Amino acid sequence: NVTVMRISASPPGISFSVRANRTGDPTANVSVSSPGSKNKEIHVSGRIGDFSEMGFHTSVRLLGWDDGTLIDTEEEGDEIRVQQCSNLTLLIASRTTFGTHVPAHVPGHVASPAAQCQHDLDSAEKEGFEALLHAHVSAWQERFSRLDIDLPLGEGDDLPTDQRLKNLRDDP
16 A cells, blocks of 8 residues: 655756645644654645545655665755655555544454554565565556557658657658
8 A cells, every 4th residue: 555656866866855735724734754764754644525534644755775875855844855866765655544433353443544654654665665566567467468569660660759740740
């Protein structure tokens, strides 16, 4: 239940900011934390739409030390800024309170959304990017390997797409 995003650059030069907010949602709570010396996290929690009894929690964890590269980060309110990084992995986990009415001893029980997000992020971080990528590709490979198309090469195949489109417009 984690979305994983991997960003790489050579030479190091990844610079961006991550911000979380729920504009117009008075129930939303946004915070930035540093749960470990290597991690930075942004957390957003609140209520879902008109369902005042249903809550949500989303956590984004930034990892940048898997290649030994230190991320220079600055925390400012609801934002984390990253400067001059070569490799960065973002883990995103979201959970709701739907199903939390089930007693803890009954299958289907859901811990608090924030605790479940932390569990999901910890598990994904422990797996590592390569293992997560391999599991994802394996899970979807069967669906995407059902069809192969072999298109024969033709005149103009070495041209860039914009030139091909121009040629098609000029001589349909």
